[in-house]
Amino acid sequence: MQPQTKAxxxxxxxxxxIRARVLRMVRSAxxxxxxxxxxxxxxxxxxxxxxxxxxxxxxDWSERDRSIxxxxxxxxxxYVILAELGFFPESWLDEFYVDGGRLAxxxxxxxxxxxxxSTGSLGHGLALASGMxxxxxxxxxxxxxxxxxxDGECDxxxxxxxxxxxxxxxxxxxxxxxxxxxxQSFGTVKEVLDLEPLAAKWHxxxxxxxxxxxxxxxxxEEAFRAIPEQMGHPTCIIAHTVKGKGVxxxxxxxxxxxxxxxxxxxxxxxxxxxxx
Amino acid sequence: xxxxxxxxxxxxxESDERIYLLVGDLGFGVVEPFLHKFPKRFLNVGVAEQxxxxxxxxxxxxxxxxxxxxxxxxxxxxxxxxxxxxVCYHRANVKIVSIGGGYSYGALGMTxxxxxxxxxxRALPEMTVVAPGxxxxxxxxxxxxxxxxxxxxxxxxRAGEPTIHSSLPDFQLGKAxxxxxxxxxxxxxxGALLQTAVKVADLLAAKGVQVRVxxxxxxxxxxxxxxxxxxxxxxxxxxxxEHSVIGGLGGAVAECLAxxxxxxxxxxxxxxxxxxxxxxxxxxxxxxxxxxxAECLLDTVESLLETVQSL
Numbered sequence: 001m002q003p004q005t006k007a008x009x010x011x012x013x014x015x016x017x018i019r020a021r022v023l024r025m026v027r028s029a030x031x032x033x034x035x036x037x038x039x040x041x042x043x044x045x046x047x048x049x050x051x052x053x054x055x056x057x058x059x060d061w062s063e064r065d066r067s068i069x070x071x072x073x074x075x076x077x078x079y080v081i082l083a084e085l086g087f088f089p090e091s092w093l094d095e096f097y098v099d100g101g102r103l104a105x106x107x108x109x110x111x112x113x114x115x116x117x118s119t120g121s122l123g124h125g126l127a128l129a130s131g132m133x134x135x136x137x138x139x140x141x142x143x144x145x146x147x148x149x150x151d152g153e154c155d156x157x158x159x160x161x162x163x164x165x166x167x168x169x170x171x172x173x174x175x176x177x178x179x180x181x182x183x184q185s186f187g188t189v190k191e192v193l194d195l196e197p198l199a200a201k202w203h204x205x206x207x208x209x210x211x212x213x214x215x216x217x218x219x220x221e222e223a224f225r226a227i228p229e230q231m232g233h234p235t236c237i238i239a240h241t242v243k244g245k246g247v248x249x250x251x252x253x254x255x256x257x258x259x260x261x262x263x264x265x266x267x268x269x270x271x272x273x274x275x276x
Numbered sequence: 277x278x279x280x281x282x283x284x285x286x287x288x289x290e291s292d293e294r295i296y297l298l299v300g301d302l303g304f305g306v307v308e309p310f311l312h313k314f315p316k317r318f319l320n321v322g323v324a325e326q327x328x329x330x331x332x333x334x335x336x337x338x339x340x341x342x343x344x345x346x347x348x349x350x351x352x353x354x355x356x357x358x359x360x361x362x363v364c365y366h367r368a369n370v371k372i373v374s375i376g377g378g379y380s381y382g383a384l385g386m387t388x389x390x391x392x393x394x395x396x397x398r399a400l401p402e403m404t405v406v407a408p409g410x411x412x413x414x415x416x417x418x419x420x421x422x423x424x425x426x427x428x429x430x431x432x433x434r435a436g437e438p439t440i441h442s443s444l445p446d447f448q449l450g451k452a453x454x455x456x457x458x459x460x461x462x463x464x465x466x467g468a469l470l471q472t473a474v475k476v477a478d479l480l481a482a483k484g485v486q487v488r489v490x491x492x493x494x495x496x497x498x499x500x501x502x503x504x505x506x507x508x509x510x511x512x513x514x515x516x517x518e519h520s521v522i523g524g525l526g527g528a529v530a531e532c533l534a535x536x537x538x539x540x541x542x543x544x545x546x547x548x549x550x551x552x553x554x555x556x557x558x559x560x561x562x563x564x565x566x567x568x569x570a571e572c573l574l575d576t577v578e579s580l581l582e583t584v585q586s587l
Contacts, residue, residue, distance in 0.1 A: 062338070062339065109366065110365075117337065117362070117366060118361065118365055118366065119361075120361075121357055121361055123326075124330060124357075124358060124361060124362055126330075127326065127327045127329075127330025127331050127333075127334060127358070127362075128330050128331075128333055128334040128337070128362055129334060130327075130330075130331055130334060131330065131331035131332065131333060131334020131335040131336075131337070131338075132334045132335070132337065132338055133334075134319070134331065134334075134335060135334075135335050135338040135340060136338075138316045138317075139316075157326070158326040158327065158330065158358070161322075161324040161326055161327035162327050162330065162331075164322070164324070165321060165322070165324070165327055165331070
């Protein structure tokens, strides 16, 4: 679907810049996970572009919304966003995944303003987010907490410990976004450890669940603006996404969890991303 | 020790609104006063230790001081990666408290024997590891870890340990307390075995042998100065812990002595051999089984003294 409204166009333009910059970073650093980044980009473009209450000049501002990228391997997109928002200079992106660089290959908070917490081992984000949301709730603050999980991360028992906790404590200031691209490290989710019925599972745990097309900017923005869907319940947005979204030969391919594009692939991918 | 801890925690929470207490569905009969007095700062997370540590880190990262409390290995091993990544790497102000160090829950079986905790937590960057020797040290240690910014592990014994220090010691994290003095050898003790160390020292003193006893309540950072002074000023160094001989107090002191260069001092680690205990019995019974009773310790120390004298 082509973006049409003004809101869609601005998010689409942001997402386009993010993908192209990520592709350059991954190519120059010879790093992996480009497919895992591309499935998150449209969601994060809207979240950071339009939803989160942040102040790049005060990354430690106590009243900021918290956003945790629990799938820390998709950090390249987050770094690009933070640079675009002004948390740090754009030039830092050249220091991704290189000797002596500033930006690690999994989301790392040390020395990087705007990265809320360091992630990389799956299954940690939701508990951290729940702790933050609990403080906001109990101490009558109004900051909100967002955490993006991968689908593979829903294999982790720790994810479900926290999933059980948050509705019980009525954390309606907490939102989980599941990047449901349906491919994990060793194969499709269906082949490895099927999560279905995923929405029913989260619903049964007490979450208010909304399923969206994670590449439709209107649906994404509507979902974020509807939070909390139900007072007293945390929200789970299951975003159906496409691994490698935006580059035809990367889409829905496990290979691009790992592969770095060669020169020709890079050229082709960039022309797709920067073309119309 | 348990009573001293909770009493002190209540006092601290009264004046420090940052303090939260999180429990993993344990603490029946002891955490209720906190729950009733500070309901907004108390949380029973259920039987979910990964969540306990992760939530604790999340709460701490909003500027609070979080105590996570459970028994034996539960607040540590199941959630070790949360402790490493979420607590330590973020230098989150989380204080992990375990009741039931060593064989405190002896007859409950192997799952409840906390016998490798010091070694494992000592290996984590940013982590301060504390095992107080008596209720007075527990009070001081509890205050000290709140004053200290960053991750701490507080290993407690059980309830009912005797008071060793007649007055509250001058307590500093990372500074051993000299409980007895002498030059025949030094007994370096950590945790609740302090009473055993003191008893042995007193039995030896009655025989005219003066030994030094150090309460090494902080395993990390280790008081290297006190260890090196013991090596210089006394004729042997013996470590005593209700913990595996691998990697805990004995390991830490051995590392210190081995790297000190010029010092050559007879050295012995007394603790639990690196095996699981399948014996059934009380803490006293299991301690005696692996040579940690006062009688066994006295024998070991006397034979070491003979060896030292013949050198």
